[in-house]
Amino acid sequence: MTRRRKIYEGKAKILYEGPEPGTLVQHFKDDATAFNNKKHDLIEGKGVLNNRISEYVFTRLGEIGIPTHFLKRVNMREQLVKEVEIIPIEVMIRNVAAGSLAKRLGIEEGTPLPRSIIEFAYKSDELDDPLVTEEHITAFAWATPQEIDDMMAMSLRINDFLSGLFLGIGIKLIDFKIEFGRHFEGEMMRVILADEISPDSCRLWDTATNEKLDKDRFRRDLGGLMDAYQEVARRLGILMENEDQTPRTGPVLVK
Ligand SMILES: Nc1ncnc2c1ncn2[C@@H]1O[C@H](COP(=O)(O)OP(=O)(O)OP(=O)(O)O)[C@@H](O)[C@H]1O
Ligand SMILES: [Mg+2]
DSSP, rough: OOOOOEEEEEEEEEEEEEETTTEEEEOOOSSEETTTTTEEOOOTTHHHHHHHHHHHHHHHHHTOOOOBSSEEESSSEEEEOOOOOOEEEEEEEEEOOOHHHHHHHHHTTOOEEEEEEEEEEETTTTTOOEEEEEHHHHHHTOOOOOHHHHHHHHHHHHHHHHHHHTTTTTEEEEEEEEEEEEEEEETTEEEEEEEESSSEEEEEEETOOBOOOOOOOHHHOOOOOOHHHHHHHHHTOOOSSSSSSSOOOOSSOOO
């Protein structure tokens, strides 16, 4: 047995050195955190679901030509990804007012936005990921104007595609957060989609009932997080085949 080299341990995932140079293993933990780790809990099985949901979404995005870090899922909690240099910007895409935008601008949660809005936050736990503009991003050289353009163009395509994908299974994509990284292939470098897309990083509301099927269940102490994530996986047609997918008792959120 050899010990894998841990590259980074974050709040929800661990990155290990991958089997080939330029690859990493992304391990999904069961930790749920919110408000920059001020609220923390373990939710058994969450990592397994996020691994599967993110695999599914990244695979579909790859099929429409979005370059992503995803290579393959290796087990229930882990996926092999391309190593990138993460651009220290969180890109948020919003279709309906919710969360911090609703609060900041005094718009009632659930109000459709006149058009999709892209926001940027600087990835910094100490600073609570502050909102920044393109001016800040280029002035501090976090990303070049070209990289910002690439991220915005990909974000809008991802939004259009995922909005349709979720709508088809009775879910409204209210907003979501994505991260990009620089991938180096010899002399070439390109910006690709990295990290994860899961109910941890999206707001997903049931179309018929507006029931929340995402991490807001945890942030707002609504309970039923696992049932909600399970429901998203089920509607996406993701079949869970091993012991982690024990039949769940308790109330089923959405019929
Ligand atoms: N392909 C990749 N190559 C390198 N780093 C990646 C890749 N995909 C994701 N990451 C980074 O791995 C980490 C994943 O861990 P996690 O999401 O738990 O972090 P976090 O606690 O949210 O912290 P952070 O504020 O850094 O995102 C993140 O820092 C993310 O930016
Ligand atoms: Mg993260």
